[in-house]
Amino acid sequence: MLPKLREKLLSYQRKTITLSELEKLMAPRTYDTFAEHVLELEDGNYLQMVKSKGRNGKAPSLAYQYRINKHLLQQKYHQELQRYRLKLHNAIHMDKYFRLPERVWKEDLPYLEKIHHYLETKGFPEENAPAPERSYELVGDEKWITDHGGAEVLERVHLWDKMKIFPVSDPLMFAINPAQIQEKRHLHLIIENKTTYHGLLPALTKTPFSTLIYGSGNKIVKSIENFPTQFPVFGDHRFFYFGDLDAAGINIWHSLNQKQKVLPAYPFYHACLAKEEAYGKTNQRIQKEALDAFLTNFPAEEQNHILSLFENGAYYPQEVLKSAELQRIWEETQWNFWISKN
Structure with a gap:
């Protein structure tokens, strides 16, 4: 049996497969070629005829439905x-x-x-x-x-x-809050874009965060590997992420979260959702798995808002929040509360 065909049969969701579905799976050039392959699988007991469905009466004759013997495959x-x-x-x-x-x-x-x-x-x-x-x-x-x-x-x-x-990825770029170095718990905020990073930087020492990290878009997915050697400080390290509320931003968060557990910085996103949305990023494609995982961090009403946003081709750039508002949210939020919720 061809390895590709074996893989297709193993990945088939149902336990049984109809003859027409089997034909689509194999895409044969002629009926004779198709029948030859199916009968070979039938003889090897990889496909078992569902007797109640009968056979098609052609020469050579094939069953209308087969049970896939995945164990044998x-x-x-x-x-x-x-x-x-x-x-x-x-x-x-x-x-x-x-x-x-x-x-x-x-x-x-x-x-x-x-x-x-x-x-x-x-x-x-x-x-x-x-x-x-x-x-x-x-x-x-x-x-x-x-x-x-x-x-x-x-x-x-x-x-x-x-x-x-x-790793030999690009060094991680971040600012340190010296007042937090001796703490047992260290909070770290990763920012996707440069403008927002500089907008938040003046407030760093007024927050319970140990670092403000510049993610530089997708680069953070690799550069985060350098964090333990660049910030060799003992303690409980917790990461938050704030990026554009669009397909690219959510995909970046998801890729990063698979390497290093990181929570979406909900208070910032919550503030974005109260603003007027932007349009224009029609070429971005969001990964369903990434969106599903991201939405679990939001209440039902805001989940629907975000879904509606993407359905309408809209998004929120980080820049929708001005520096003063960014700083106020960062300073006033009880961040340990969001950690306890997760």
Whole structure:
């Protein structure tokens, strides 16, 4: 069976599939070719005829509906994973591949074999190294970790922390509130745009926040990796984010939140929603998963407001709030209350 077809059948949502749905899935050139593939799957018990639906009466004859034997479809793949579990270094954790498409495993395998060889011959590194240096040592490609998905592979097999890698992303840009350095809890506010960052900066020392961080759009998703080394202060660190209330801003927050838990700075967004909306960003596309996650931080009425906003092609830039209002909100909000709610 073709690997792509196996993956399509495994990802099919229902347990049964009609003949017409199967035809759309395979997109065959001729009926004879289609029938040949279906009968091969039927003979292998990967597709099981639903007898109550009957067969189409053509030559060769196919069932009108089939039950997908997903357990059998996964069997050979899982057997292969079991073989490699015994073959690869025992520090390479394989569990996640049993829940991932076979395609991911096939893409990762050449790199896992190189990592296995590295561990067998050199063991775990004793000193920290920049990502490109460690990447070249592991797989012979200095950009594998930073540009070609290597970081995700190492996370997937539980090796990232053990490989002693430090990121080489752009340094994080932030201002420090010296009055908060000795506190046990440290609050950090990440701002997407430069104008809003400078508008808030004069109020920093009047707030309970330890830092005001300039996110610089999407750059924050990578540069946040540098935070522990740039702000090596012991304590409970909590992050808030305020960006444009548009597709790009929410997508940035979601990507960042997947790497470092960060709450939307609700009081700022709440203030934006009371203003007159702007129009013009028609080329942006919001990720449904990002929007759904973002909306959980808002009451139902404001969730509907935000949904309506995007349906009408509108948005709120951060600049809708003037510096004086930004500073007042930052100074007067009980930020620990929003932490306790989450």
